[in-house]
Amino acid sequence: MVLAPDEGLPTHDEPQHPQTFPGKAKKALKTFERQLVAYNLEARGIQRVEADERHDLRSLGYTQISVLWFSINLAANNITLGMLGPAVFELGFLDSAMCAVFGMLLGCLPTAYTATFGPRSGNRTMIFARYTMGWWPSKLVVILNLIVLLGYAMIDAVVAGQILSAVSTTDMSVVVGIIVVAVITWGVTTFGYQIFHYYERYAWLPQLIVFCILAGVAGPGFDTSSVSVGDPRTLAGNRLSFFGINLSAAITYAGGAADYFVYYPEETPGWKIFSMTMIGLTTSFTFAFLLGIGLASGMASSAAWSTSYGVSQGALIVEGFRPLGSFGSFCGVVVALGLVANMIPPVYSSGVDFQILGRYLARVPRAIWNTIGVVIFTVCALAGRDHLAEIFTNFLALMGYWVSIWIAITLEEHLIFRRTRGFNWTVWNQQKKLPHGIAALIAFLIGWAGAILCMAQVWYIGPIAKLVGDYGADMGNYVGFAWAALVFPPLRYWELKKFGR
Numbered sequence: 001m002v003l004a005p006d007e008g009l010p011t012h013d014e015p016q017h018p019q020t021f022p023g024k025a026k027k028a029l030k031t032f033e034r035q036l037v038a039y040n041l042e043a044r045g046i047q048r049v050e051a052d053e054r055h056d057l058r059s060l061g062y063t064q065i066s067v068l069w070f071s072i073n074l075a076a077n078n079i080t081l082g083m084l085g086p087a088v089f090e091l092g093f094l095d096s097a098m099c100a101v102f103g104m105l106l107g108c109l110p111t112a113y114t115a116t117f118g119p120r121s122g123n124r125t126m127i128f129a130r131y132t133m134g135w136w137p138s139k140l141v142v143i144l145n146l147i148v149l150l151g152y153a154m155i156d157a158v159v160a161g162q163i164l165s166a167v168s169t170t171d172m173s174v175v176v177g178i179i180v181v182a183v184i185t186w187g188v189t190t191f192g193y194q195i196f197h198y199y200e201r202y203a204w205l206p207q208l209i210v211f212c213i214l215a216g217v218a219g220p221g222f223d224t225s226s227v228s229v230g231d232p233r234t235l236a237g238n239r240l241s242f243f244g245i246n247l248s249a250a251i252t253y254a255g256g257a258a259d260y261f262v263y264y265p266e267e268t269p270g271w272k273i274f275s276m277t278m279i280g281l282t283t284s285f286t287f288a289f290l291l292g293i294g295l296a297s298g299m300a301s302s303a304a305w306s307t308s309y310g311v312s313q314g315a316l317i318v319e320g321f322r323p324l325g326s327f328g329s330f331c332g333v334v335v336a337l338g339l340v341a342n343m344i345p346p347v348y349s350s351g352v353d354f355q356i357l358g359r360y361l362a363r364v365p366r367a368i369w370n371t372i373g374v375v376i377f378t379v380c381a382l383a384g385r386d387h388l389a390e391i392f393t394n395f396l397a398l399m400g401y402w403v404s405i406w407i408a409i410t411l412e413e414h415l416i417f418r419r420t421r422g423f424n425w426t427v428w429n430q431q432k433k434l435p436h437g438i439a440a441l442i443a444f445l446i447g448w449a450g451a452i453l454c455m456a457q458v459w460y461i462g463p464i465a466k467l468v469g470d471y472g473a474d475m476g477n478y479v480g481f482a483w484a485a486l487v488f489p490p491l492r493y494w495e496l497k498k499f500g501r
Contacts, residue, residue, distance in 0.1 A: 045355045045366045048428050049122040055263045062276050064201065065115075068260060069280025071204035074211065075342035076335050077152075077159045078285060080313035081249055082292025086299070087309065089238040090229040093222070093297045096242065100289040103243040105282060107250025107400075110407040112277040114254045118261030119268040121425045125258040125349070126356050129406070131423055132413040134437015137444065141406055142356050145255040148399045149346035149353065150377040152252070156343045157181055157381035162314025163336035167329045174312075174385045177336065182378040185343040189351065189370045196348055197260070203341040204284075210331040210338075215291060217328070218320035221302055222294035230469070237469025241456055244474045248400025250285060251477075255403055256349035295320055347373050401455070404477045405447035408485040409440050417492055436499055439491035447484030451476035 085096025117128050126145055129138040161177030188199050228235050261273060295316055299306040308319035317335060321328030351370035355362040361369075427433040456465040456472030464479070465472040 046124055046127055046352055046362060048127070048425065049262045051122070051266050053263070054119075054122075054265045057265050057268065062272050064197065065261070065273060065276035066280035067204065068197065068200045069277055070284045071200040071202075071207075071341050072345055073281060073284035073342065074204050074207045074288060075156070075339050076163060076288075076314065076317055077156050077339060077342055078249070078288035079292035079295070079317060080159055081246070082289035083296035083309070083313055083316065084245065085242050085293050086226065086296035089242045091235075091238055091242060092227040093224045093293060095228045095235075095239060096293040096297070097290060099239050099243040100246045100293065101286055103246030104250045104285045104289065107247040107252075108278055108281045108285070110251050110403070111253040111257045111281060112274045113407075114410070115257035115261060115277045116270040116273045118258035119264035119266060119273060120270065121258070121423065121428075122262050122266070123258070123425060123428050124262065124352050124356070125254075125256050126353050127428050128258060129410075130428065130434050132410045132435075133406070133440045133444070134435045135431045137437035137441040139357055140441075140444075141255075141402070142353050144399070144402045146350055146353050148252050148255060148403070149350040150373055150380070151399060152346045153185070153343045153350075153373070153377040154381045154384065156339045157377060158385050159314050160336040160339040161381070161385060162312040163318055163332050166308075166312065166315040166318035167332040167336070175382055178378060178381045178385065181337065181340055181343065182374055182381075184337070184340045185347055186371060186374040188340070188344050189347045189374075190367050192348075192366070196344055199344065200341055203338065206334050207338040207341070210334045211287065211291060213324070213331055214317070214320050214335075215294075217323055218295060218298070221298040221305065221320075223297040223301060224294070226297045226300065234469035234471065237456070237465075237471055237473035240468065240473040240475060241471075244400065244477050246285075246289070247477055248403075250281060251400055251403045251407070253281070253345075254407060256345060256353075259349045259352060260345065347377070401448065401451040401476045401480050402444075404481040405444055405451070405484045408447065408481045409443055409488050412485060412488050413440075413492070416489060417496065433501065435501055436495060439488060439495040442491055443484045443488035446487050447480040450483035451480035454479040 082096070082100055085091045085100060086093070089096075091099065114125060114128075117123070117125070121128055126138065126142045129141045132138075133141055157178045158174070160181040161174040164177030164180065165172055165174045188195055228238070230238060257277070261268075264273075295305065296309070299309055299316075304322070305316060305319055308315040314336075318329075318332045321331045324331065347370055350373040351366040354369040354372070355364070355366065424433070453462040454464045454475040455462045456474040456476075461472040462476075465475060468475075
């Protein structure tokens with residue numbers, strides 16, 4: 001899509017003298033934005049995509065929705081996530097597979113739900129959060145979402161660096177691998193929406209081929225008959241925790257799912273967006289999770305696999321290709337570079353979310369925020385490259401809590417309070433016409449209190465979580481959702497009665 005010179009550019013009402021520093025900065029930014037347009041890059045930031053600006057669906061197709069999600073998630077980071085079942089939680093192959101698949105299925109439902117608001121609203125996901133959380137409380141949600149988005153990109157970068165380092169043995173360090181994938185990600189996200197969709201349309205094919213090769217080569221080493229370890233209470237706790245991690249891996253996409261479909265026509269049926277999103281997410285997650293579980297289950301009978309896992313999760317993936325020799329090394333490189341497809345969506349969304357935090361931040365073009373986001377996650381990846389398993393088990397579950405709580409509030413706002421009057425999407429930037437967010441903020445904080453009491457992390461186990469097993473059971477997602485859902489309706493009824501919005 002080629003934008004008109006002023007299409008999608010922020011408008012600023014405050015007059016600035018052209019010779020003052022603010023005036024010069026404003027002029028420089030507008031020149032930069034127009035240069036983006038000249039090079040066919042997406043200059044639009046948080047502005048709503050109006051109905052007459054949407055793309056022709058025939059050029060996109062409903063299959064593109066499934067392909068997009070399939071391409072994003074058919075990635076090595078989800079293989080390493082599956083490894084946690086046998087390797088960290090000591091679950092057998094069947095237990096791990098059941099917890100991974102059903103946890104993921106539950107987490108995909110909110111993501112598919114929020115994706116439907118892209119076409120119907122033309123607003124980015126965190127702009128939509130203003131309608132449920134209110135103007136100021138929604139900024140808290142945006143900050144948490146930024147942590148999730150850049151945290152995921154950091155994890156992907158570490159996994160890619162580990163794989164590239166393992167393939168090259170002594171020729172490439174993890175540091176160099178991280179920088180390579182970060183630079184590629186920056187290039188694609190800078191171009192914006194159109195190139196992002198085009199890249200994801202084809203990125204899945206080489207990944208599917210090499211993952212099928214991995215399944216064929218390493219599959220005989222999978223121990224599908226392995227059993228879980230621990231007494232019944234500990235086993236129940238480990239199942240709940242691993243279920244919750246996989247739920248979190250899927251549900252955290254809900255914070256940006258609408259971003260990728262804002263150019264779809266308004267009349268796009270919501271059920272088609274929902275169903276095609278579910279198909280793309282579930283098929284890719286399932287394949288990747290089962291590969292990871294299989295590799296980790298085989299460590300008990302393979303000293304080479306166990307040694308490789310001791311080096312890094314990425315090294316275990318490379319070890320699975322080892323029987324193929326140099327071709328296996330090539331497959332490992334393809335797997336590592338395939339992580340770029342998983343890094344693009346969060347980095348793209350982070351560029352928009354930075355702008356939502358304030359009107360001055362909105363003046364900075366999305367491409368610059370993308371660049372800042374890449375720098376942030378790259379630095380964090382370099383610092384945490386030796387602690388991937390700890391990052392996974394602590395970060396993923398913890399970040400899933402807030403999404404679960406926000407989804408509870410969003411569902412009730414939509415299905416109870418907006419069921420008949422709907423949303424006025426044109427007031428996305430008018431604070432006085434949006435909810436105050438008092439009810440949502442209180443419900444959000446109460447939900448967090450419940451999540452803290454029921455969380456089970458390495459560095460903290462809540463008093464309720466301690467009651468299950470030797471290591472506790474992470475129930476933060478479920479309890480946080482339930483507590484927020486219970487208190488929000490009466491508070492929202494009060495808020496509407498008192499303020500009328």
